[in-house]
Amino acid sequence: MNRREKAVENHKKGCNCAQAVACVFAEKLGYSEDTLFRMAEAFGGGMGGTQGVCGAVSAMVFVAGAIKSYGIEKLPETNKKESYNTARILMEKFENEVGTIICAEIKNKQLCSCDECIEKAVELLEQSIGE
Numbered sequence: 001m002n003r004r005e006k007a008v009e010n011h012k013k014g015c016n017c018a019q020a021v022a023c024v025f026a027e028k029l030g031y032s033e034d035t036l037f038r039m040a041e042a043f044g045g046g047m048g049g050t051q052g053v054c055g056a057v058s059a060m061v062f063v064a065g066a067i068k069s070y071g072i073e074k075l076p077e078t079n080k081k082e083s084y085n086t087a088r089i090l091m092e093k094f095e096n097e098v099g100t101i102i103c104a105e106i107k108n109k110q111l112c113s114c115d116e117c118i119e120k121a122v123e124l125l126e127q128s129i130g131e
Contacts, residue, residue, distance in 0.1 A: 003126060004119045016044025017055030017114050018062070021121045025063045028129070046103025054103045056114070056121035057094055061087045063125055090124050 001009070003024040011020040015037065022040040023033045042048050043058040068083040095101050097120060099111045106112060112120070 004122045007118045007122050008115045017118055018043035018059040020118050021056050021059035029066050051104035054101055056117040057101045060090050060121040060125050093124050
């Protein structure tokens with residue numbers, strides 16, 4: 001089963017969109033699925049259930065930052081510029097392909113299903129990290 005399929009399966013099991021995306025990158029990030037599940041919980045429902053930024057998009061940015069970051073031990077050296085750039089590129093690609101990054105707009109305009117947003121976020125992340 002590939003990451004996209006596993007992410008959709010996670011969603012069907014009860015993960016929110018952010019958790020479904022974040023958890024499939026557990027091995028890549030070096031965290032347990034449970035840890036990522038907990039960290040991503042409040043990003044669901046368009047950030048805290050507000051239907052703002054799509055949870056799948058939030059998790060996509062979260063994972064990209066975790067991959068690009070140098071970590072706190074390297075301060076004052078950081079990789080913020082690259083992390084921010086990667087996040088912007090990923091969000092732009094998602095918006096270009098789906099029509100928006102806002103959960104309420106995706107749902108109200110029926111642009112795609114949550115599962116399709118999850119698959120798109122995982123696909124874009126995989127492309128970004130060369131997998």
